[in-house]
Amino acid sequence: MYFSRIRVKPNIQELSHLHHLLRNNSYGVHQLLWDLMPRVKQDCKDDAQREFLFREEIAREQLPHYKGARGEPLYYVLSQNEPSKENPLLAVESKLYEPKIEAADRFSFKLRANPVQTLKEARQSNEIESWHKKREQLGFKAKNATKKRIRHDVVMAAQSSLLRELSGYTKTEVTGKKSDLKKSVYATWITTGNEMVTSRLKESLQQNERYREFLEQHLSSPKLFDLAFKATMDLSLEKWLTEKGEEKGFKVVRDDKRKCLRFQAEGYRWNALPQKSRTAGFSSVDFEGVIEVTNPRTFVDECLFKGIGPAKGFGCGLMMVKRV
DSSP, rough: OEEEEEEEEEHHHHHHHHHHHHHOOOOHHHHHHHHHHHTSOOOOOGOOOSSSEEEEEHHHOTTTTEEEEEEOEEEEESSOOEEEEOOOOEEEEEOOOOOOOOOOOOEEEEEEEEEEEEEOOOOOOHHHHHHHHHHHHHTOOOOOOOOOOEEEEEEHHHHHHHHHOOOOHHTOOSOOOOHHHHHHHHHHHHOOOOOHHHHHHHHHHOTTTTTTGGGSOOHHHHHHHHHHHHHHHHHHHHHHHHHHHHHHHEOOOOEETEEESSEEEEEEEEEEOOTTTTTTTTEEEEEEEEEEEHHHHOOOOIIIIIOSSOOOGGGGEEEEEEEO
């Protein structure tokens, strides 16, 4: 494997607006980096078979002592093939990546990921018909229709679940946009002083080790409402990462002093992909903390080399680690 640092060449940066066009353009960045991998199969569409992972950063934050580093994007790339250095736009620095890791090794980490949960749902009758027709066109053998795989955003699912529960206490009709429902639930709670809502909001803080300390403070109603949703979101991400760690050969280290996991997640955002369709896109979250390796081979092969979660072709999944 090769680990590379790639950035727009200084002379190109000065003479063009390329770095502005690339910033937050997940689709365009993927295409540009893909061109550096001449030996990668261009028709590969499956995330599980992609030949490289990448992460976008800001140059001045990563190269503080480099005189020309500003706000342009910089990319860290992990690939099976060494990226081509013969590119008129990009400066490529590469080195072999052969991590030597043992059980109980600890690392600080950074991870930008698309935290989703894949669930299976039964197909409707019209979907079953389309499924059979597609298999027939592809020349596959006839068989009973399988369930369809649906990806659910773990953050949105957790917040929606809490909101539905609160709306039940306030007798608020669950219709329309989530933001409108949230405002309605809050307004009803403030007006009625519903104790079941108050108790449930405090329970959300109690369930999250990192937010439990807020219960010792005198919280205003707006603050309690806001923190409860943040705590719910944070806890859903902790659960997601913990489960991924069990699959990928690591566990998040506990902080004995604070009595919580050494983990934090922030920067939840929606990344639109207008090149694919008007509604296409994916969510991303930035994780960081400290992990301990439980299975070295699995950690290297399945976590470091293959990445975590979907949307790998758009800058998610690459775990950056540093020994502690």
